Amino acid sequence: MEHLPADLVKSIKDEKRLETLSRSIIRSGQEDDDFVAIVEAAAQRFSAPSAIILIADCDENWVQAVYGMDVAEVPTRSGLFVYPLALEKEPVMAVNNPARDAALAPSVPKVEGGKIKFFAGAPINVHGVRAGTLCVVDTERHKGVSREDGEALARLAGLAGSLYELKHAARGKRLADRALERAQRRHSLALRAANIAAWSWDGTSETIECDDALRSLLDLPPGQPVTRKSFVGAIAPELRFAAIRQFRSALERGEEYQFEFKVQSTGRWLLSLGGTYDGAATHHQGGTVFGAVVDITSTKEAEQKTRLLLRELNHRVKNTLAIVQSMAGQTLRRSRSAAEFNMAFSGRLQALSAAHTLLSDEQWGAISLERLLRSQIMPYAENIERQIDIHGDQVYLDPDEALALGMVMHELASNAAKYGALSVSTGIVDITIGCSEGPEGPTLKLDWIEVGGPKVLPPDHKGFGAILIERSLDKIIGSKVDVDYAENGLQVQIRMPLRFC
Incomplete structure (x- = not known):
C-alpha cells in the first residue's frame, strides 16, 4: 500500500x-x-x-x-x-x-x-x-x-x-452444529456407558419421546413408540400405584421427582428422576416433562447382599458365642488347674479363630477342606510337609461344616502333639479325603491315621477333647465319628453329609 x-x-x-x-x-x-x-x-x-x-x-x-x-x-x-x-x-x-x-x-x-x-x-x-x-x-x-x-x-x-x-x-452455525453433534455423541456415549436412558413428554399426548436405551431398560420392543401405558405397564404391579402417585404429586408442585421401581418382566431395578421444564404441570394444563432412568440393579443387589451378610453375621456371632460358652464350661469342668484350663481353652479359641479367618477370607462362602486341615494342624506339627500327608478328593465346606470339622481337627492335632504321632519327630499323620454321591446327597469320608508315634493305650476316662471329637458333629444330621485306639496309632474315621462335593 x-x-x-x-x-x-x-x-x-x-x-x-x-x-x-x-x-x-x-x-x-x-x-x-x-x-x-x-x-x-x-x-x-x-x-x-x-x-x-x-x-x-x-x-x-x-x-x-x-x-x-x-x-x-x-x-x-x-x-x-x-x-x-x-x-x-x-x-x-x-x-x-x-x-x-x-x-x-x-x-x-x-x-x-x-x-x-x-x-x-x-x-x-x-x-x-x-x-x-x-x-x-x-x-x-x-x-x-x-x-x-x-x-x-x-x-x-x-x-x-x-x-x-x-x-x-x-x-x-456449522461450527456450532459440529460442536453440538460432538457434545451429543459424547453425551450419548456417557449415558450408554452409565446405563442411563433419557426421555421427555409434553404432558398431554400419549407418546413419550425417548432413546433406545429406555426401551432396553423397560424391556420394550426396539423401534416401537413408547407410550404412557407401556411405560407404566412395565413397572411391577406392587410398585405401580406408588410410582404414579409420586410422579403426579411432584409435577403438580413443580418439584423434581425421584422414585425407584422394578421392571415386571426382568426384575431389573431402575431409578427414575426428572421434572417439568417450565414449572408445575397438571393433567389439564400439561407442560413439558423430562427425565432420566438409571439402572440401579447392581446397587439393589449389593444392598440385598449386605442385608444377607448382616443377618448371616448376626447368626454366626450368636453361634460362635454359644460355642465359646459351651467350650468354656466343658473345659473348666474337666481342668484340674487354672493353668490347664487356660492352655486348653486358649488352644480351642485359636482353632475357632483360625476357622473364622479362613471363612472371612472367602466372605463366608465355601472353603477348601485341605486349607482348613493345614490351618488347624500347623501349630502342632514340627514339620508339616514331612509329618502330614493329605491326599484324596478336593472338597469344599460351607461355614457350618467348616466350624464343626475345624474343632474336631484341632482336637485330633492337639492330642497327636501330646500323646500321638506328632509328639515325636518320626511320626506321620496320613489323612485321606473322599467324597461320594449317595441317595441322600454328597457324603464326606475322612480317615485320620497316625503312624510312627508312641504305643497307644485306650484312655481310662474320656476328657473333653475326646468328647469334642466324637460329638462335635452331632448337630449335622447323618454324621458319624469312629475312634479306634489301635496300638500302632490312633485311627479316626469321619462320615459327614455335605452340601456339595
Whole structure:
C-alpha cells in the first residue's frame, strides 16, 4: 500500500479492524460465485470492462472477486483501490483521470496494459469496520457518475458486506452444529456407558419421546413408540400405584421427582428422576416433562447382599458365642488347674479363630477342606510337609461344616502333639479325603491315621477333647465319628453329609 496518507494507513492497521477481519473473513484462493456476481453487476452498471472486490489487509490488499481481468494481474499493492476507505461524507468515490490528481497519481496502476482513466469505488463494511472496497475501473473516461449509479454501487458494496456477515454466521452455525453433534455423541456415549436412558413428554399426548436405551431398560420392543401405558405397564404391579402417585404429586408442585421401581418382566431395578421444564404441570394444563432412568440393579443387589451378610453375621456371632460358652464350661469342668484350663481353652479359641479367618477370607462362602486341615494342624506339627500327608478328593465346606470339622481337627492335632504321632519327630499323620454321591446327597469320608508315634493305650476316662471329637458333629444330621485306639496309632474315621462335593 504505497503512497497512502498516514491517517488512512493508521485506520487500515487498526488492531480492532484487523481482528474483525481475521474473525469474519476467510481468505481463500478459490472464486466465490456470490462475490463474482456482485463485481459483474457493478461493472455492468457502469458499462466498464472491469470491477474488483479487495480486502485491505495489514501490508497488502488481497482480491476476493474480480471481473474482466485475471486475478494475477490485479495490482494488489496499489493504494488507489483502498482510497474509498477514507470516505466520510460521500458514499462513493468516482474520478476521471486519477493520474492527474496530485494525491492519487502515485497510486494509479496500469491495468490491461493501459492507465486507469476512470475509477469508482465504495467501502465495504463488515461488522462495523471498513474491511475493503468494491471498485470499478476503465481505461476510458466516463462522462460522469449519476446519483443513481453512485447509490447502486454503494448498495452493491453493502450487499458484499452483508454477504460477508452471512457467510461468517453460516460458518459459526456449522461450527456450532459440529460442536453440538460432538457434545451429543459424547453425551450419548456417557449415558450408554452409565446405563442411563433419557426421555421427555409434553404432558398431554400419549407418546413419550425417548432413546433406545429406555426401551432396553423397560424391556420394550426396539423401534416401537413408547407410550404412557407401556411405560407404566412395565413397572411391577406392587410398585405401580406408588410410582404414579409420586410422579403426579411432584409435577403438580413443580418439584423434581425421584422414585425407584422394578421392571415386571426382568426384575431389573431402575431409578427414575426428572421434572417439568417450565414449572408445575397438571393433567389439564400439561407442560413439558423430562427425565432420566438409571439402572440401579447392581446397587439393589449389593444392598440385598449386605442385608444377607448382616443377618448371616448376626447368626454366626450368636453361634460362635454359644460355642465359646459351651467350650468354656466343658473345659473348666474337666481342668484340674487354672493353668490347664487356660492352655486348653486358649488352644480351642485359636482353632475357632483360625476357622473364622479362613471363612472371612472367602466372605463366608465355601472353603477348601485341605486349607482348613493345614490351618488347624500347623501349630502342632514340627514339620508339616514331612509329618502330614493329605491326599484324596478336593472338597469344599460351607461355614457350618467348616466350624464343626475345624474343632474336631484341632482336637485330633492337639492330642497327636501330646500323646500321638506328632509328639515325636518320626511320626506321620496320613489323612485321606473322599467324597461320594449317595441317595441322600454328597457324603464326606475322612480317615485320620497316625503312624510312627508312641504305643497307644485306650484312655481310662474320656476328657473333653475326646468328647469334642466324637460329638462335635452331632448337630449335622447323618454324621458319624469312629475312634479306634489301635496300638500302632490312633485311627479316626469321619462320615459327614455335605452340601456339595
